[in-house]
Amino acid sequence: MEAMSPLERVLRGIALTLVVVFFMFPIVWILLMSFQTNETILRIPPSVVFTPTLDNYAALITGKLQTAAGTLDIAFMRNLGNSVFLSVVSVAVALLLGVPAAYAFARHKFKGSEDIAFTLLSFRFAPPLLVLLPLTQYFQWLGLSNTYFGLIWVYQLICLPLILWIVRGYFEDISADVEYAYRIAGHSWFATFRKIALPLAGPGIAAAGLLAFIFAWNNFVFALVLASADKQPVTVGALAFVTASGIQYGQIAAAIVLSITPTLALALYAQRYLVEGLSLGAVKG
Amino acid sequence: MTTLQLKNIVKRYKSQTVLDDLSLDVADGERLVLFGPSGAGKTVLLRLVAGVIDPDEGRVLIGGEDMTEVDAEHRGVGMAFQNFALFPHMNAFDNIASALTARRSSKEAIAAGVGKVAKLLKIDHVLSHHPKALSNGQKQRTALARALVGSPPLLLLDDPLRNVDAKLRFEMRLELPRLLAAQGATVIYVTQDYKEAMALGDRIAVMFEGRLRQIGTPADIYNTPAEIEIARLFGDPTINLLDVVPQRGPDGVFVEVSGVRLRLPGFGAEIVGKSCVLGIRPESIAFTEASTPGAIPVKVEAETPLNEKTVTLTLTARGREILVSRPAGTPGPVAGPAHLSVNNRATLLFDKESGRLMRPSEIASKRNGEAA
Numbered sequence: 001m002e003a004m005s006p007l008e009r010v011l012r013g014i015a016l017t018l019v020v021v022f023f024m025f026p027i028v029w030i031l032l033m034s035f036q037t038n039e040t041i042l043r044i045p046p047s048v049v050f051t052p053t054l055d056n057y058a059a060l061i062t063g064k065l066q067t068a069a070g071t072l073d074i075a076f077m078r079n080l081g082n083s084v085f086l087s088v089v090s091v092a093v094a095l096l097l098g099v100p101a102a103y104a105f106a107r108h109k110f111k112g113s114e115d116i117a118f119t120l121l122s123f124r125f126a127p128p129l130l131v132l133l134p135l136t137q138y139f140q141w142l143g144l145s146n147t148y149f150g151l152i153w154v155y156q157l158i159c160l161p162l163i164l165w166i167v168r169g170y171f172e173d174i175s176a177d178v179e180y181a182y183r184i185a186g187h188s189w190f191a192t193f194r195k196i197a198l199p200l201a202g203p204g205i206a207a208a209g210l211l212a213f214i215f216a217w218n219n220f221v222f223a224l225v226l227a228s229a230d231k232q233p234v235t236v237g238a239l240a241f242v243t244a245s246g247i248q249y250g251q252i253a254a255a256i257v258l259s260i261t262p263t264l265a266l267a268l269y270a271q272r273y274l275v276e277g278l279s280l281g282a283v284k285g
Numbered sequence: 286m287t288t289l290q291l292k293n294i295v296k297r298y299k300s301q302t303v304l305d306d307l308s309l310d311v312a313d314g315e316r317l318v319l320f321g322p323s324g325a326g327k328t329v330l331l332r333l334v335a336g337v338i339d340p341d342e343g344r345v346l347i348g349g350e351d352m353t354e355v356d357a358e359h360r361g362v363g364m365a366f367q368n369f370a371l372f373p374h375m376n377a378f379d380n381i382a383s384a385l386t387a388r389r390s391s392k393e394a395i396a397a398g399v400g401k402v403a404k405l406l407k408i409d410h411v412l413s414h415h416p417k418a419l420s421n422g423q424k425q426r427t428a429l430a431r432a433l434v435g436s437p438p439l440l441l442l443d444d445p446l447r448n449v450d451a452k453l454r455f456e457m458r459l460e461l462p463r464l465l466a467a468q469g470a471t472v473i474y475v476t477q478d479y480k481e482a483m484a485l486g487d488r489i490a491v492m493f494e495g496r497l498r499q500i501g502t503p504a505d506i507y508n509t510p511a512e513i514e515i516a517r518l519f520g521d522p523t524i525n526l527l528d529v530v531p532q533r534g535p536d537g538v539f540v541e542v543s544g545v546r547l548r549l550p551g552f553g554a555e556i557v558g559k560s561c562v563l564g565i566r567p568e569s570i571a572f573t574e575a576s577t578p579g580a581i582p583v584k585v586e587a588e589t590p591l592n593e594k595t596v597t598l599t600l601t602a603r604g605r606e607i608l609v610s611r612p613a614g615t616p617g618p619v620a621g622p623a624h625l626s627v628n629n630r631a632t633l634l635f636d637k638e639s640g641r642l643m644r645p646s647e648i649a650s651k652r653n654g655e656a657a
Binding site for chain 1: 386
């Protein structure tokens with residue numbers, strides 16, 4: 001980088017700080033709220049000075065919600081478990097199906113391949129509400145409503161197109177000659193896929209998987225309609241904090257902190273791949 | 286026995302015909318150079334032989350067996366790519382070994398095989414490096430080693446010297462024939478460089494627009510190019526091409542260049558009055574005295590000294606450019622008027638309309654005798 005004048009450096013610092021504060025403030029505020037009681041949260045004017053308490057986290061982990069009206073049972077930890085299970089399995093299934101499909105779309109131009117690929121992508125265009133009503137009916141007929149299997153199936157609408165299209169771009173970026181060279185050296189097409197295409201597209205597959213995981217984790221509406229309490233993920237489970245005796249802000253904040261932790265940790269860990277992966281996909285025409 | 290036979294190969298992409306009814310036989314142990322400008326279909330042809338592209342029509346026979354429907358991994362050919370196509374996530378050793386691992390050879394056999402070919406190509410000290418840590422020359426040698434290591438009976442080399450610098454190209458041009466001879470394999474070598482083609486080929490197949498235009502020994506192609514285009518591509522400096530119309534004279538057919546009559550020995554009356562192109566190699570022209578009979582008056586425009594020869598650009602009275610080449614160190618005019626004499630035994634006459642070489646029967650047979 002070129003040398004900057006001191007003034008430039010200061011202005012740059014201020015600008016960066018502003019941006020960071022703007023985007024980080026909600027997260028910081030939620031973090032602070034999660035250590036407060038409802039009373040301190042609702043103080044006017046609000047203050048950052050308070051005696052921290054772990055009650056909110058304790059309530060979530062034990063599943064006993066203390067409200068003015070008495071003790072309520074909540075299934076937050078179970079919701080969290082559901083979220084992890086649903087997201088992990090959905091992404092795993094989507095990778096298993098999507099990566100070979102992406103390879104096929106990238107390498108073998110067959111009749112109608114573009115149409116099929118585009119149809120799969122179009123699942124991402126349609127608002128979920130559009131398919132929700134018929135889907136609910138089908139699922140009831142098929143006996144799939146309120147099953148993990150059914151939810152994971154529906155989650156493929158979210159994960160599969162994402163993985164397919166990002167990974168396809170990666171496979172297309174691999175020079176065909178490199179794969180030809182491996183074939184000519186005497187290896188089958190499957191060995192070529194496994195030993196050449198997969199490792200070379202690795203960062204892209206990781207990025208697509210991560211992104212799909214985040215989308216699956218954040219999904220609300222499918223889980224709301226298609227699952228009942230014991231199968232619901234955290235996004236839906238958080239509704240339980242709106243109780244008859246008021247909204248439990250402290251517990252909601254704690255729940256949010258707990259529920260964003262896995263995705264945040266994953267995203268921080270794989271940040272490099274994520275940015276690289278997405279921008280590579282973007283540059284590819 | 287023929288190692289490779291291509292029979293009436295046709296390959297189309299969309300509506301474009303890339304290979305048009307192409308047939309070719311390559312004999313056992315022969316080095317055939319596939320020469321042509323870019324877009325001629327050379328690379329497509331090579332990939333078709335390797336089996337990574339399927340022809341739309343025609344058959345590919347390798348070692349007498351019909352391999353048209355056989356997958357690339359079962360054809361047993363070796364191939365080096367123009368862009369090297371090394372596996373970026375494997376080191377040089379694994380890159381080269383990839384041709385052996387598919388055969389389930391033992392670890393020791395693989396190490397020995399790779400070591401031997403690496404030593405031959407002088408890359409044994411960089412075997413642990415990944416491709417991005419290799420210089421261009423080393424990459425090219427690694428790619429070559431990968432093609433050679435399995436001792437395939439048929440070796441396909443797709444312009445392997447294209448992406449290396451001039452010095453290395455020159456070195457490899459000297460080294461390759463020895464290397465390929467040691468392998469004893471049949472080689473198809475693709476290039477756009479006529480010097481490489483002349484240096485490496487037992488035979489040269491000249492290709493334009495998806496068709497084979499001429500196949501012959503390097504001397505054949507140079508001395509009797511079948512078409513104007515071929516004459517233009519072989520030779521540096523480029524052959525001089527002059528539009529002429531043959532006329533009948535008292536002692537045979539002649540053409541006029543700058544008012545001077547140039548006899549065309551061996552040609553008969555059938556070409557008189559026809560639009561033709563006269564091809565004269567720059568080295569078949571020499572500077573001479575004005576008093577020499579048949580000397581063509583010209584004006585010297587520019588002189589370009591190259592290492593081993595000096596090329597002079599001259600203009601005739603009518604403004605036609607003629608290049609003259611002479612060995613470096615021999616005297617010649619630098620500027621002003623001069624005279625040229627043409628060795629009329631070494632001239633080539635092409636039909637202007639079709640671009641094809643016109644050969645008088647007795648001359649053609651005599652030349653072929655000399656070349657053989």
